Amino acid sequence: MSKAAEAPVQSFVVLPLGSRRIALPADSVIELVPASKMQSFPHRTRWISGVLVRRNRVVPVCDSKQLFGEERDGVSRFYLIAEWKEGNVRDWCAIPVSGECELESAEQVASERSAAGNAEHISGVIPVDGEKIEVIDLSKLIRAQKQDGKAGPESAQ
Amino acid sequence: MKIASSESQGTRRARRSEPVILFTISGQMFAISASAMHEIRNTDSLSAAVVEISCPSVAKVRHLLRRGNGALFVVSGFEHFGLPPARAEHAILLRYSRIALLVEAIDRMEGMTVLLALPPGFSGPERSWYRGITLISGNAVPVINPSGFLNEQELSSLDVAVMSALQKSEAHSPAAAEQAQ
Numbered sequence: 392m393s394k395a396a397e398a399p400v401q402s403f404v405v406l407p408l409g410s411r412r413i414a415l416p417a418d419s420v421i422e423l424v425p426a427s428k429m430q431s432f433p434h435r436t437r438w439i440s441g442v443l444v445r446r447n448r449v450v451p452v453c454d455s456k457q458l459f460g461e462e463r464d465g466v467s468r469f470y471l472i473a474e475w476k477e478g479n480v481r482d483w484c485a486i487p488v489s490g491e492c493e494l495e496s497a498e499q500v501a502s503e504r505s506a507a508g509n510a511e512h513i514s515g516v517i518p519v520d521g522e523k524i525e526v527i528d529l530s531k532l533i534r535a536q537k538q539d540g541k542a543g544p545e546s547a548q
Numbered sequence: 549m550k551i552a553s554s555e556s557q558g559t560r561r562a563r564r565s566e567p568v569i570l571f572t573i574s575g576q577m578f579a580i581s582a583s584a585m586h587e588i589r590n591t592d593s594l595s596a597a598v599v600e601i602s603c604p605s606v607a608k609v610r611h612l613l614r615r616g617n618g619a620l621f622v623v624s625g626f627e628h629f630g631l632p633p634a635r636a637e638h639a640i641l642l643r644y645s646r647i648a649l650l651v652e653a654i655d656r657m658e659g660m661t662v663l664l665a666l667p668p669g670f671s672g673p674e675r676s677w678y679r680g681i682t683l684i685s686g687n688a689v690p691v692i693n694p695s696g697f698l699n700e701q702e703l704s705s706l707d708v709a710v711m712s713a714l715q716k717s718e719a720h721s722p723a724a725a726e727q728a729q
Contacts, residue, residue: 432576432681432690433629435672442681444688447662449681451669475669482668537671 400496403526405519406471407490409461414495414517414526421472421483423492438536443470443485452485458536459527465489475530477537484529495519499526511535565659568691570684571640571651574631578651579660579682580692586643588654591636598622603709606702612710613639613648620648621706623697629677642694649697658684663691 402417424445429452431441440454450472455461467487474483497517502525504510512532516523567582599612599619608627613620620641626633628649636650663680676696681688698706 430688432578432688433631433677434670434674435630436670436674439669442667442688444683444686447664447683449664449667449688451667477668480668484669533669537669540671 400498403495403497403499403517403524404471404492405495405524406486406488406492408455408459408486408488411461412519412522412524413459414519414524415471415473415529416526417494419473419475419529421474423469423471423488424485426467426469426487435540436537437540438533443472445472445483448483450483450485452487455487458532473529475533477530477534484533493519502526565661566663568658568660568682569640570655570658570689571638572653572655573625573629573651574634575652576629576631577655577684577687577689578625578692579658579684579689580640580694581660581679582657584643584645584692584694585640587641589639589641589648591639591650594639599713601706601709601713603706605705606698606709609698609702609706612713613641615641618646619710620646621698621703622648622650625649625651628697645694646703647694647697660691 403414404417404420405412405414424443427443429441429443438454438457439451441452443450443452452470453459467489469488469492470485471488471492472483472485474481476482495517497519499515499517502510502513502516504513504525512528512535513525514528515526517526518524568579569582569585569588570577570579572578594613597614599614600610601612603609608624609621610624611622613622622639624636625631626636634652636652638651638654640649640651642649660682663682665680666675666678674690677693678690678696679693680691682691683689
């Protein structure tokens with residue numbers, strides 16, 4: 392009889408997002424930067440609210456409500472910059488964060504929401520302080536937004 | 549000048565600077581390559597050469613600017629970019645194009661030394677609006693793609709509207725009235 396395989400312990404960055412916390416795999420996080428001036432220009436991509444310029448690179452800032460369904464809780468103190476990919480293309484996304492971010496090592500287990508098939512962007516949950524924190528697959532989430540944007544009506548900036 | 553590929557670090561220094569004109573629409577700054585521009589005109593000086601056209605499917609174009617044997621479609625920069633309306637002080641007549649762009653104000657000329665690719669996350673019509681983003685005094689300024697204002701379908705619709713407008717205009721001209729008598 393074989394033993395059930397144990398989930399490996401992985402590192403995650405846990406960040407506050409409105410009324411809840413989410414986790415991102417630590418290897419997808421580029422950096423946490425102090426809130427600087429967000430810039431904007433006309434566009435019609437709904438999940439992007441503006442851009443940051445970091446080391447001569449344009450980094451889209453996500454609209455937390457549009458992307459995660461969470462209103463921002465207070466003034467952003469930081470931007471957490473994470474990487475996402477689509478095919479061979481990799482890009483960065485800045486997530487406005489109003490509180491402290493934590494680095495956690497935990498075993499990721501399957502999420503009920505994800506198993507039910509209504510949240511493909513949730514790759515699992517991790518236990519943190521007795522709470523089940525959803526681990527977000529940012530690439531899947533953004534790709535879904537891009538698909539929705541193509542299917543739906545265009546919205547102004 | 550090449551646009552940096554999205555797989556790279558997103559930036560490459562241009563070997564030399566490219567002259568660009570900075571202009572504003574509803575306070576938003578844009579850049580356009582000086583080589584893409586034919587002329588900048590004050591809108592007051594254009595009124596005599598303008599013909600009204602109606603093309604509901606291309607609402608951002610309401611006028612035709614007659615120039616010699618040809619004509620240019622006057623595109624409202626405010627409507628094209630979805631910005632709040634303001635008084636258009638200038639029209640930028642584009643080179644090798646059938647477009648005159650209404651803008652709020654011309655700011656200045658600058659040398660563009662860096663052109664950053666529009667991040668792949670942007671997936672709307674802005675992908676055709678801009679060549680990329682340049683940095684002016686630390687600010688991200690979109691660089692206009694001159695061929696991103698009207699697509700082939702819009703140009704065809706406008707051509708039909710122009711024919712109709714010119715026929716109407718000729719029917720009401722003094723020459724037509726004399727002929728009728």
